[in-house]
Amino acid sequence: MRVIEVLSPGLLTTVQDLGREGFGPMGVSPSGAADPIALRIGNRLVGNAEGAAALEMTLLGGTFAFPQGAVGALASSDFGATLDGVAIPSWTSFEVKPGQRLRLGPTRTGARCYLCVRGGLAVEPFLGSASTHLLSGLGGHEGRALRKGDVLKIGDAVSSSRTDTLACSPAPSNPRDPSSRPGIPASPLASSAAPPSLIGRKVAPIILERLALRKTLRVTPGPQSDWFSKTVQRTFYNATYRVSEEANRMGLRLEGPAIPGGSHGEMISEGVSLGAIQIAAGGLPIILFVEQQTTGGYAKIANVISADLHSLGQLRPRDEIRFGSVSFDTALKLLIEQEKLLASEDLIV
């Protein structure tokens, strides 16, 4: 059995996959990777099923030892990674020889970096997913962020095909969705040494460019958009907001121009969607994120489109963002284009 030893956990490192859908009636939000595109590509680089469990590091990465070696890939933000002192680029698969140490530091770019290892991380699934839900202490590795001394088992979640066919169904097993498929069965060769072709694989630069993170988030109208006057909406769409220090996996609090009109004090709590921009008391927006509460009683002025949700996962405190309104049709078009890129044979070179 291969393992990863946590020599230093970093600021906030958790086990994440693509989350658990279907448990809203119990108040359980999906959780899952804050930047699911990074997770999906990272897993592709090491030949895993797209939704295999990986480590999500936040702002400051950790140091890890691999007593039996591994094949790994770092996805998205540059945390200045080194393997026994040698720099390791993001978006490239690499071999870790037994006993080597991977060290990550503070981010040089966005908020999150994923460490995907061939075979994925093997943790006890909770409601069908390996994702950690920090607030309730459920899922992942003992329901919490990693600590020094933790040992994580590497699993056998490898993909059966070179280009993963799960590309268009990012949600994992879902009891409410009869069409959702269980993960691709592990290859019988999973535990054998990695094929050499898996090392040094890169993501095509042109595709990375087209998946670039956005600081102007595109949004569709929210369920209570019409509570806000034209003037107020103009304020919202013309404003630059700053991500507050309190931003986390539950939600991103923003600082900037206050938006009046959100609190009638009479709204009945209702289900809230991922990426909903709610106007809390005091008028400041909060973007609901992967560990969101499932219901809420604040008015939603807008909702970040699906194609831009991964950008939210890379926002750091003090980053500045803006909002741009698009139609529902455009939102769908952008998502279809994004999924096409992710499913592309040319993604990995």
Add this chain to the structure above:
Amino acid sequence: MPTKESRRARVERASDQSLLIYFDQEAKKSRAKARPPSRQFTIRANEQVRKLLRLLEQGPIAGVRNLHPAYCSILVKFDPLKWTHDKLGKELRKYLGRLNEVRLPEPRHVEIPVCYGGEYGPDLDEVAATHGITPEGVIELHTSATYLVYCLGFVPGFAYLGELPPGLVTPRLPAPRKQVPAGSVGIAGNQTGVYPFETPGGWRLLGRTPLAMFRTDRQGLSLLSIGDRVRFVRISRERFAELQGA
């Protein structure tokens, strides 16, 4: 044939991958000025929510990923590569047309033992003072009602229970506590509920239950489900300790 119920339901876009179905609500334009709904109003709408939830659980729609039932509405999250709002809205109308056929199961009755006051209920005295009654009076009122689980939300296993006797209706704390211990029983507005985990929270705390509200090692996970009826039963500190050890 659309029934009266299905006509009363309103389907709206919530995001590019979700719809909201509202029951018995004012038309969108006038909603902002609408008055808070009456108890009867909310109970009837919530029944419709539970009926639709039951239909969707018994006959799931492929490509529907999640459901967030609430007081008077359900959020339906779907795979936007499989459904458009319009197509799914039409499909859901078929379900709405069948709500009359749905028989909701007899509600489960759940008793929740609570040790009131002291360190377990740090806001008990203040709530009593607000209403000009004794702490004993607050406990009597809180244990006198049978509450409906309107929905679960906030965190796993947190049940929104309604409604409080009018004499207990109290606004939430002006600033939420950073940490509310698991098992804390609180009130806010006309609602009451139990915190399943140690989380931040702005409800006023009257007491604490030794029961685990959400357990991963039990069938069903959450002690309470939507539609359950709940009563709080007062227990002593000694009994609290016994039950907690059990």
